[in-house]
Amino acid sequence: MNFTLKIWRQENAKAKGRFKTYKVENISPDCSFLEMLDILNQQLIEDKIELPVDPIAFDHDCREGICGMCSLYINGRPHGPEQGTTVCQLHMRKFKDGDTITIEPWRAKAFPVIKDLMVDRSAFDKIIQEGGYISVSTGGVPDANAIPIPKEDADLAMDAAACIGCGACVAACKNASAMLFVAAKVSQFALLPQGKVEAEKRALAMVAKMDELGFGSCTNTYACEAECPKNISVENIARLNREYLKAKVKKADRKREGGGFG
Amino acid sequence: MSQTLLKISSISKKVFMSLAGLFLIIFLVVHLSINLFILPITENHQEIFKQAVEFMTTFPLIKVMEVVLFGAFILHIILGVVLQIENWMARPVGYAVSTKSKTDSPFSRFSIHTGVIIFIFLVIHFMNFYFVKLGWVDPPAGDMPVADKHDFYNMALNVFNNPVYSVLYIVLILGLGFHLHHAFQAAFQSLGLNHPKYTPWIKGIGLIYSIVITIGFISIPLYFLIN
Numbered sequence: 001m002n003f004t005l006k007i008w009r010q011e012n013a014k015a016k017g018r019f020k021t022y023k024v025e026n027i028s029p030d031c032s033f034l035e036m037l038d039i040l041n042q043q044l045i046e047d048k049i050e051l052p053v054d055p056i057a058f059d060h061d062c063r064e065g066i067c068g069m070c071s072l073y074i075n076g077r078p079h080g081p082e083q084g085t086t087v088c089q090l091h092m093r094k095f096k097d098g099d100t101i102t103i104e105p106w107r108a109k110a111f112p113v114i115k116d117l118m119v120d121r122s123a124f125d126k127i128i129q130e131g132g133y134i135s136v137s138t139g140g141v142p143d144a145n146a147i148p149i150p151k152e153d154a155d156l157a158m159d160a161a162a163c164i165g166c167g168a169c170v171a172a173c174k175n176a177s178a179m180l181f182v183a184a185k186v187s188q189f190a191l192l193p194q195g196k197v198e199a200e201k202r203a204l205a206m207v208a209k210m211d212e213l214g215f216g217s218c219t220n221t222y223a224c225e226a227e228c229p230k231n232i233s234v235e236n237i238a239r240l241n242r243e244y245l246k247a248k249v250k251k252a253d254r255k256r257e258g259g260g261f262g
Numbered sequence: 263m264s265q266t267l268l269k270i271s272s273i274s275k276k277v278f279m280s281l282a283g284l285f286l287i288i289f290l291v292v293h294l295s296i297n298l299f300i301l302p303i304t305e306n307h308q309e310i311f312k313q314a315v316e317f318m319t320t321f322p323l324i325k326v327m328e329v330v331l332f333g334a335f336i337l338h339i340i341l342g343v344v345l346q347i348e349n350w351m352a353r354p355v356g357y358a359v360s361t362k363s364k365t366d367s368p369f370s371r372f373s374i375h376t377g378v379i380i381f382i383f384l385v386i387h388f389m390n391f392y393f394v395k396l397g398w399v400d401p402p403a404g405d406m407p408v409a410d411k412h413d414f415y416n417m418a419l420n421v422f423n424n425p426v427y428s429v430l431y432i433v434l435i436l437g438l439g440f441h442l443h444h445a446f447q448a449a450f451q452s453l454g455l456n457h458p459k460y461t462p463w464i465k466g467i468g469l470i471y472s473i474v475i476t477i478g479f480i481s482i483p484l485y486f487l488i489n
């Protein structure tokens with residue numbers, strides 16, 4: 001298969017980027033999208049099509065849809081045209097021979113471009129650092145069945161925990177909102193007894209960080225859910241809204257009683 | 263430095279907006295029920311309309327609700343505009359090819375635009391009716407003699423007898439309908455109310471509500487245009 005690629009090239013965070021057009025030929029339909037870019041990069045290096053030689057920078061790691069590193073905005077959609085798939089799991093057979101494919105980086109104030117198609121997503125790490133964990137006291141490993149959890153809650157928590165933190169929700173959202181990501185991270189804990197203990201503090205702190213880092217807010221367009229490679233549901237956003245409201249109300253209560261709380 | 267303007271968290275803003283919005287949604291039902299009596303739907307429609315206006319302009323509880331109504335509008339509009347500005351700032355560099363997601367309906371993408379249409383409508387509406395009641399501007403001119411500044415019936419006739427106004431009214435109300443279609447279900451989601459069983463119902467009721475409100479309000483200028 002042959003393709004024309006319009007790829008965003010940007011030397012560094014400060015530089016003004018632009019699109020450059022490349023042609024790739026004889027690509028196998030079973031080639032993955034990232035392999036196709038590897039082939040192009042190999043050509044850039046070996047054939048010295050442009051000088052100085054500068055292969056296209058893009059993020060990737062596991063290439064099996066579990067790490068959340070790959071992040072390309074292809075023809076107007078994060079991770080490309082296939083629903084519920086990361087771009088590393090996308091194959092060229094999903095395109096038509098001769099297609100022109102536009103590849104852009106995630107676009108958000110909170111995700112600045114590092115180089116070409118690679119963006120800095122450490123904003124997500126900062127949100128996690130605000131409470132996306134459980135402060136476990138060390139000790140023996142508890143028996144797996146010591147804390148009974150309803151099957152439905154366990155399933156919902158697992159669905160939320162499927163989030164790989166790739167940032168496609170932010171990329172897809174017209175407001176560059178991180179609500180689906182934060183909602184998944186808050187939900188996976190809020191649904192389980194171990195996570196409930198710190199649920200209030202977590203919801204307040206993670207939302208405050210999300211706002212501070214310059215992500216937009218949710219206006220319920222649900223583009224995030226449609227584009228999420230792990231099909232995380234916007235029901236989680238409603239749960240985050242509930243958790244946040246509950247925490248706000250309780251915090252106000254405690255203030256009135258003179259108790260100390262974050 | 264905090265990114266959020268107004269120092270209110272993004273979620274709190276949405277909660278206040280949706281509460282104000284839900285109040286406005288109820289208000290529209292009351293408003294439409296009265297307006298429909300401008301049309302000859304019953305023998306004594308004119309009487310009923312005038313009595314309703316009398317009630318709405320004098321009953322003390324309604325006076326209180328009027329203040330709440332203004333508060334809801336102002337809160338909703340200010341938060342909506344602030345939110346939108348923040349959301350634009352969240353993506354300083356846009357995409358060359360924009361999203362074509364399946365669930366991303368035009369209704370939800372254009373909330374601020376339909377909101378501005380509603381705002382334009384409100385300004386015109388106030389010039390024609392509310393400011394007249396306050397005695398700030400003259401009643402709308404036309405063939406019908408306007409008895410006093412509470413004679414909304416004849417004011418409405420004067421206004422709708424102008425075909426340019428009637429057409430404009432229809433166009434602006436369509437904007438309201440588009441806003442409502444998205445906003446109805448959004449208000450529930452923003453309040454954290456999303457349930458696999460009930461959300462489809464909320465969306466369905468929202469669709470019916472927005473169609474009824476739109477057709478209801480449009481039917482009045484349409485009647486005047488046809489006759």
Ligand code: HEM
Nearest residue numbers: 219276280283284286287342373377380381445448449452
């Ligand atoms: C100047 C007028 C208005 C402006 C600028 C405006 C703006 C907005 C904006 C920006 C949103 C958020 C977008 C979203 O949630 O997707 C919104 C939501 C909403 N609007 Fe309006 N609006 C206006 C008037 C109205 C009116 C007249 C009503 C109802 C009668 C209304 C009802 C709602 C509701 C219920 C929501 C959903 C709230 C939520 O999702 O949290 N709005 N509006």
Ligand code: FES
Nearest residue numbers: 061063068070088
């Ligand atoms: S490279 Fe790991 S998810 Fe795509």
